[in-house]
Amino acid sequence: MSTGRKILRMSRRAVRLHGTAAAPAIASSSVRQNPTPPASMLLGAAASIFLLASTSTVIHARSQESTLAVKAEELYNSPSYDRRKLLQYLQRGVGEHPHDVGLQWRLARAAYDVASLSSTSLDEKKTLIYLARDVIQAALALDADNFAVHKWYGIILSSIGEFEGSKVTIANSFTVRDHWLKAIALNPSDATSFHLLGRWCLTIADISWIERQLATAIFGTPPRAT
Numbered sequence: 655m656s657t658g659r660k661i662l663r664m665s666r667r668a669v670r671l672h673g674t675a676a677a678p679a680i681a682s683s684s685v686r687q688n689p690t691p692p693a694s695m696l697l698g699a700a701a702s703i704f705l706l707a708s709t710s711t712v713i714h715a716r717s718q719e720s721t722l723a724v725k726a727e728e729l730y731n732s733p734s735y736d737r738r739k740l741l742q743y744l745q746r747g748v749g750e751h752p753h754d755v756g757l758q759w760r761l762a763r764a765a766y767d768v769a770s771l772s773s774t775s776l777d778e779k780k781t782l783i784y785l786a787r788d789v790i791q792a793a794l795a796l797d798a799d800n801f802a803v804h805k806w807y808g809i810i811l812s813s814i815g816e817f818e819g820s821k822v823t824i825a826n827s828f829t830v831r832d833h834w835l836k837a838i839a840l841n842p843s844d845a846t847s848f849h850l851l852g853r854w855c856l857t858i859a860d861i862s863w864i865e866r867q868l869a870t871a872i873f874g875t876p877p878r879a880t
Contacts (some may be wrong), residue, residue: 722747723756730760737767748789758793759803762786766810780817786810801840805847808833830854 726744729735744761751757762785768774769782787810793803808830815823831854837847 719756720751720754722751723754723760726757726760730764737764737771740764741768753796755793755797755800755803758789758796759800759806762790762793762806762810765789766806766813769813783810783813783817787814799840801837801844801847804833804837804840805844805850808837808850827854 726740726747729740729743741761741764744757744764747757748754748761765782765786769779769786774782786806790803790807790810793800794807797803811826811833812823812830815826831851834847834851834854837844838851841847
């Protein structure tokens with residue numbers, strides 16, 4: 655399996671396993687410039703955080719969000735929610751409130767969710783993934799200190815390689831990692847971000863010698879997990 659496909663499958667698996675935090679916890683922090691820790695340490699941290707995470711962060715974050723964003727999260731967490739209806743709801747919401755970051759990152763997530771449905775055609779899937787990318791970029795421009803924006807920026811960017819090839823996926827891997835690091839710095843209580851970064855480290859560590867040589871020839875420096 656190519657490195658690009660490994661990274662893409664890693665992101666999807668992590669999202670399926672842990673889902674997402676209900677809303678961004680606003681904080682001011684920055685990504686540490688230290689090298690990425692070993693994958694085993696990150697996975698251990700992910701497991702610990704997942705067990706310790708409580709609903710207090712979610713409740714605190716929801717109190718800072720708009721009524722429309724909170725309603726969108728309730729629909730998302732409903733066992734019977736219709737993903738396409740939620741997508742339409744969020745498209746209307748963002749159209750009426752273009753500066754609502756809580757609506758924007760949820761719209762990007764909803765577009766990604768519908769793109770992942772087995773009933774979605776390849777053409778529609780591509781349209782939705784690029785819509786998600788455009789929306790999450792707009793959200794980042796509005797609020798660079800929102801952990802959910804960074805988490806979903808990394809997830810969506812890692813999906814772009816499915817349409818642009820392994821070369822783009824490998825090139826984007828640095829940016830994907832940096833956004834997940836930023837998400838963790840902004841909200842250390844979010845288990846999904848730790849899991850995503852841990853899976854990223856395992857995937858990069860599993861790059862074959864041939865893939866690493868090709869990446870070096872194309873980009874100068876291939877991504878490294880440690």
